[in-house]
Amino acid sequence: MKARVTVTLKNGVLDPQGKAIEGALKSLGVAGIAGVRQGKVFDIELGTTDKAEAELALKAACEKLLANTVIENFHVEIA
Amino acid sequence: MKSAVIVFPGSNREGDVLRALSQAGSQVEKVWHAETALPSGTDLVVLPGGFSYGDYLRCGAIAGRASVMDAVREHAARGGLVLGICNGFQILCESGLLPGILMRNANLKFICHRQFLRVERNDTAFTKRYAQGQAIDVCLAHGEGNYTADAETLRRLEGDGRVAFRYCDATGAVTADANRNGSMNAIAGIYSEKLNVLGMMPHPENLIETLVGGTDGRGLFESLVSSVARAA
Numbered sequence: 001m002k003a004r005v006t007v008t009l010k011n012g013v014l015d016p017q018g019k020a021i022e023g024a025l026k027s028l029g030v031a032g033i034a035g036v037r038q039g040k041v042f043d044i045e046l047g048t049t050d051k052a053e054a055e056l057a058l059k060a061a062c063e064k065l066l067a068n069t070v071i072e073n074f075h076v077e078i079a
Numbered sequence: 080m081k082s083a084v085i086v087f088p089g090s091n092r093e094g095d096v097l098r099a100l101s102q103a104g105s106q107v108e109k110v111w112h113a114e115t116a117l118p119s120g121t122d123l124v125v126l127p128g129g130f131s132y133g134d135y136l137r138c139g140a141i142a143g144r145a146s147v148m149d150a151v152r153e154h155a156a157r158g159g160l161v162l163g164i165c166n167g168f169q170i171l172c173e174s175g176l177l178p179g180i181l182m183r184n185a186n187l188k189f190i191c192h193r194q195f196l197r198v199e200r201n202d203t204a205f206t207k208r209y210a211q212g213q214a215i216d217v218c219l220a221h222g223e224g225n226y227t228a229d230a231e232t233l234r235r236l237e238g239d240g241r242v243a244f245r246y247c248d249a250t251g252a253v254t255a256d257a258n259r260n261g262s263m264n265a266i267a268g269i270y271s272e273k274l275n276v277l278g279m280m281p282h283p284e285n286l287i288e289t290l291v292g293g294t295d296g297r298g299l300f301e302s303l304v305s306s307v308a309r310a311a
Binding site: 013014016017020064065066068070071 | 136137140141144173178179180182183184185186187225227228229261
């Protein structure tokens with residue numbers, strides 16, 4: 001089994017990198033973009049075939065390391 | 080006084096901290112991050128600056144979970160002194176020993192320059208050799224020093240007198256120009272609840288010799304040595 005973990009900044013947390021990317025897109029003339037927030041994606045190979053066990057492991061991984069829950073949210077998808 | 084300077088892969092300011100502590104009169108030992116205990120009789124733990132684990136994931140995130148950090152947490156819980164400078168401050172935030180986080184500088188640039196800090200209080204183990212409100216001349220060098228915390232945490236830090244230093248100009252005035260990384264409330268350093276853990280972005284260990292342009296950093300290390308001597 002594989003999983004994809006997405007870590008994004010919480011609403012209201014300033015994202016200077018996202019702002020810079022947004023500005024660069026504007027200067028490239030890409031129209032129709034109202035805002036950009038930068039995040040991270042982790043593709044994870046699971047060592048179990050038990051979905052419940054995988055969900056627990058991924059939640060622990062996010063809370064202990066992958067996300068800093070002071071400023072970030074995480075989302076887990078198991079394929 | 081016995082100090083332990085923790086060395087992570089990618090730490091690069093441990094030598095400077097060691098020198099500053101020795102100059103102030105402390106015995107100093109370097110401790111590798113994979114250790115599970117601190118040398119017996121350690122009074123002060125220092126997490127030095129650098130780029131632990133190449134700043135992978137988030138600055139200080141991986142070092143904050145290194146095995147030696149459990150021993151550092153126990154030391155802090157017993158009331159032991161802990162100082163984190165630059166990457167060390169980032170590690171303290173990531174390890175949960177201090178609240179908040181250091182985000183990318185507001186202008187997205189790595190900044191490296193001389194910086195004045197206003198000493199917010201001089202009744203702690205770290206600052207008794209300074210005057211309250213004194214503007215000390217130190218250095219800073221970082222890409223992620225933009226102190227950020229939620230509104231409730233900020234209120235608590237301010238209300239409990241846990242802001243150690245703020246970015247200021249030479250006269251001690253906290254101005255927008257002096258706060259080059261965009262930190263909330265111009266925060267350059269904060270204390271833990273019991274005032275025994277200090278995290279700060281600037282480098283006091285850089286300014287301990289007239290040869291390199293200043294000695295304002297000495298006060299911090301001398302404060303620590305005299306605090307421990309008095310307690311012993």
